Amino acid sequence: MNKSQLIDAIAKKTGLTKEQSAKAVEAYHEIIEDTLNNGDELRIVGFGTYRTMTTKEHTVRHPITHETITVKAMRKPAFKFTQSFTEKFSK
Numbered sequence: 001m002n003k004s005q006l007i008d009a010i011a012k013k014t015g016l017t018k019e020q021s022a023k024a025v026e027a028y029h030e031i032i033e034d035t036l037n038n039g040d041e042l043r044i045v046g047f048g049t050y051r052t053m054t055t056k057e058h059t060v061r062h063p064i065t066h067e068t069i070t071v072k073a074m075r076k077p078a079f080k081f082t083q084s085f086t087e088k089f090s091k
Contacts, residue, residue: 003025006025007021007022007025008021010024010025032050035050036050036051036052036077039052045082046082046084046085047081047082047085048079048080048081048082048085049079049080049082050077050078050079051077051078051079051080052075052076052077052078053075053076053077053078054073054074054075054076055071055073055074055075055076056073057070057071057072057073058070058071059071
């Protein structure tokens with residue numbers, strides 16, 4: 001499913017127009033982005049948690065040239081489903 005299909009599905013399920021559904025999806029994305037940029041996490045009970053992970057600076061070796069490269073520390077977005085949500089798919 002891509003973004004436009006998601007918007008169509010939301011419109012069909014909720015009775016909202018496609019424009020209203022598109023605004024809701026965009027707002028959801030912006031809220032997640034703003035929350036993670038502020039260093040906070042977003043928990044949705046029964047679904048999962050959006051958070052940021054920080055990686056440490058480390059060195060890797062280029063597979064072809066065997067050159068050692070230093071990868072800087074960075075923050076990355078992460079998502080983890082709740083156990084109850086995951087259990088719905090193990091049946």
